[in-house]
Ligand SMILES: [Fe+2]
């Protein structure tokens with residue numbers, strides 16, 4: 001019988017995105033159904049399996065995509081599908097990379113559920129791309145999310161501080177204006193998909209925050225200043241307002257977390 005870590009490794013190594021997504025759903029069902037019971041321990045790859053297309057560019061070399069028209073909407077959905085594909089791998093990675101932390105059963109339940117959600121989000125977005133006459137792989141994508149996430153492979157606390165609490169929380173901020181733009185352009189179907197995804201992402205940020213605070217408690221560290229120190233170490237830029245305070249609040253991340261951090265950064269105009 002395979003362990004959860006074996007399952008994680010198998011998903012990570014899978015190159016075909018749809019296969020990765022469906023394998024995730026299958027393993028999540030096996031975990032929930034008690035068919036996979038051991039959390040286990042394996043060596044994880046530093047890079048997940050990726051298909052030949054899309055071509056991966058460095059973030060700086062990504063061609064600018066327009067915001068309007070069908071082309072702009074396809075570009076947006078393609079970029080979001082790519083983020084969700086990375087999110088599948090990141091959820092499995094966090095579930096299997098830190099066995100020495102002896103996290104509780106809830107931790108594994110939550111990250112398996114998150115991987116399952118991300119896999120579903122990927123399928124929703126690629127199905128919508130299909131309706132618009134495109135598919136995942138048609139456009140270039142960038143590898144920045146995976147690379148910056150792997151900088152925190154040395155410590156679960158850093159991983160939690162950066163991936164769910166910064167990257168996923170940014171998604172909460174970015175979605176409402178994007179939904180508005182889609183509605184304004186008449187694409188209510190895509191807007192509805194983004195709205196459904198955003199509602200589920202709140203729980204992902206909440207899980208990140210919950211285990212981040214659990215780790216801080218374990219190590220006797222204060223929540224806010226520790227988070228700021230980790231952000232200073234791992235982020236190349238500041239946290240950028242506007243923040244979706246309501247969604248962040250629902251995720252258990254009150255402004256106490258980010259307000260001071262934004263304030264203490266130098267004004268960009270002063271630089
Ligand atoms: Fe997602």
Ligand SMILES: [Fe+2]
Pocket residue numbers: 087114118168201204
């Ligand atoms: Fe997520």
